Amino acid sequence: MDLVMTGTGSPLPSPDRAGPSQLVQVGGRNLLIDCGRGCLMRLAGAATGPAAIERLLLTHLHSDHITDVNDLVTTRWITGFPAAPLPVVGPVGTAAFIADTLTMLGRDIGWRMAHHDDLEAPPGVPVQETAGGLVFEDDVVRIVAAPTEHRPVHPTVGYRIEAEGGSVVLAGDTIPCPALDELCAGADVYVQTVIRDDLIRQVPVARLNDVIDYHSSVIDAAQTAARAGVGTLVLNHCVPTPAPGTEGEWIAIAAEHFDGEVLLPADLDRIHVGPAG
Numbered sequence: 001m002d003l004v005m006t007g008t009g010s011p012l013p014s015p016d017r018a019g020p021s022q023l024v025q026v027g028g029r030n031l032l033i034d035c036g037r038g039c040l041m042r043l044a045g046a047a048t049g050p051a052a053i054e055r056l057l058l059t060h061l062h063s064d065h066i067t068d069v070n071d072l073v074t075t076r077w078i079t080g081f082p083a084a085p086l087p088v089v090g091p092v093g094t095a096a097f098i099a100d101t102l103t104m105l106g107r108d109i110g111w112r113m114a115h116h117d118d119l120e121a122p123p124g125v126p127v128q129e130t131a132g133g134l135v136f137e138d139d140v141v142r143i144v145a146a147p148t149e150h151r152p153v154h155p156t157v158g159y160r161i162e163a164e165g166g167s168v169v170l171a172g173d174t175i176p177c178p179a180l181d182e183l184c185a186g187a188d189v190y191v192q193t194v195i196r197d198d199l200i201r202q203v204p205v206a207r208l209n210d211v212i213d214y215h216s217s218v219i220d221a222a223q224t225a226a227r228a229g230v231g232t233l234v235l236n237h238c239v240p241t242p243a244p245g246t247e248g249e250w251i252a253i254a255a256e257h258f259d260g261e262v263l264l265p266a267d268l269d270r271i272h273v274g275p276a277g
């Protein structure tokens with residue numbers, strides 16, 4: 001199983017970091033977690049087209065995590081022959097969000113169906129809402145969700161994907177909480193949105209300082225990783241965006257609280273999950 005960082009950025013646009021999304025690849029299958037700014041460009045960089053996505057898992061409905069869902073829905077639809085439905089999993093509210101997205105796209109869908117005789121139906125986007133627990137399981141992959149804590153954004157979930165003897169947790173935006181510890185227990189790789197509250201507090205802008213309330217700091221993430229006994233902590237969706245060359249500072253802060261491997265990847269970095277091979 002491989003984790004491909006299709007977007008490591010934060011809500012603030014960056015020329016180098018797309019909005020938050022991650023691709024998990026196992027046995028030729030592609031699971032996409034969140035769909036932020038530039039997601040399909042980064043998927044192209046990972047040689048993965050929208051038609052190849054087996055399932056989209058949304059951690060929450062904050063705009064930076066869903067900006068490009070409409071692009072995924074439309075581009076998958078018009079490049080499929082015929083397009084397969086796009087199964088979407090997310091917290092309660094996801095069905096309404098997808099219905100709203102399809103309403104937003106209604107004019108375009110109508111024009112394309114009027115123009116192309118072989119487009120016989122609008123995009124199919126079946127939604128599975130989850131508050132936690134088993135999301136999907138077959139003989140290759142097991143996906144479990146757990147509630148996270150990102151209030152006032154509520155509900156939110158994190159995911160644990162297990163396959164080929166490995167496990168990866170995609171926590172999304174959350175402060176530490178018991179359900180997150182449980183989701184992470186013994187995982188090989190734990191991906192956590194992190195902020196540097198020490199840097200943010202230096203900027204006297206209340207709206208920026210508000211983000212401290214509902215995100216894990218680097219220290220929080222490292223302490224969660226240590227409590228849960230994970231193998232590798234992946235610092236992701238970093239706020240503020242690390243200036244090039246300062247990634248080591250972030251890693252060093254985490255390393256004071258966690259003995260395992262700590263990574264701060266770039267877009268399109270590929271991280272192997274589980275036994276070597």
Ligand SMILES: [Zn+2]
Nearest residue numbers: 062150153173
């Ligand atoms: Zn968020």
Ligand SMILES: [Zn+2]
Nearest residue numbers: 062064065173
């Ligand atoms: Zn976010």
